Amino acid sequence: MRSWVVLFIVVFVIWLGLSWPIDIQHILAGIIVSALVVYFMGDMFVGRVNILKRPSRYLWFLYYIPVFLWEWLKANIGVSYKVIHPFVPIKPGIVKVRTKLKKDISLTLLANSITLTGETLSVDIDKENGFIYVHWMDVASPDTDKATKTIVRKFEKILERIFE
Amino acid sequence: MKLNKLMRWLLGLIILIGVNWVILFYPNNSILEWQSPLLKYSFLILFVCGMFCLYRIFKGPTAADRAVALDILGILVVGFCVILGVVTKRSWYIDIAIAWALQSFIGTLALAKYLEGKNFDE
């Protein structure tokens, strides 16, 4: 039941953003529409409500945002340099990295972070054994442990404290 | 048949350049209001980016290349809509941008399923 309330609040906030100048008619229509959406969706999206209670998770999330943005900007400048270089100095390959995360949402955010930062692109996730296959533009070493240390560690530490 | 395909691409290219010319240099335009020449240059550069994507769709050796270029073109159109919204000061361009981003995401997922050779039900 509580997951329904959380989903209702999320959908209602998105509705308010889409019809911004706040008005009594928009609020009434939004309540009806979001109640319908929540009734049809059920608890498909929000599974564990208990993780919303502890405030340290929010602080770690606030710390995650600037780290992610800075890494993203650095990766863009590196890729732009490689693209405009006349000889295109790349050494691509697919390596395998190990991860300790288990839950769906943290795996999704980890794969998104891998894709948007660094010179890496996540190709497939093996959820049972905890492996992620990563296409790397500039392979430093094809060994699993060293690649894990370079690619995953920085975000895994933060995401573990947020969602696990 | 080959010549026919080339002719159709050339015709589309000419029409696109004509539309772009009208938007940029139409003499007494009352709707458009370019706040800065940088916006004009950015519109031109975005047009060149779209041309690059179309080149990859035309040339790409495999089907996956074409799907990638189509995905990138879908994100670029959001940028087009935003710049038109800044220039014309109509607020519904951003609605088109949101709807286009959603539709492009779903279309790319369907294309990926199709490339794998699965059914859409799985």
Next chain:
Amino acid sequence: MNETIGIIFIFVGIIFDFFGCLGLIRLPDVYNRLQASTKCVTLGTVSILFGLFLFNGFSSMGIKAFLCIGFIILTAPVSAHALAGAAHRSGVKLWVKSVCDKYAEDKKE
């Protein structure tokens, strides 16, 4: 003042868009192209939308631009992930000078 900063954000975003599309043409195989173009074009479009937000402030357009930023950041890597997996499973080869391919080795067993 806000408008000047907005125009600068829009122009920087356009420059990153251009580098992403240049990578779409210059890089040798599907995975490299997907990687460069997804990173650069996503950052470019997010920067353009942030410029629109600076232009309009907290009006209806600004709030919608903020929603669109969150939406694009969440969905663009997911579609890149789906396309990369589909391309590898449908049998597109890596570039000739690639170093290693652990995924194909693991899939054979």
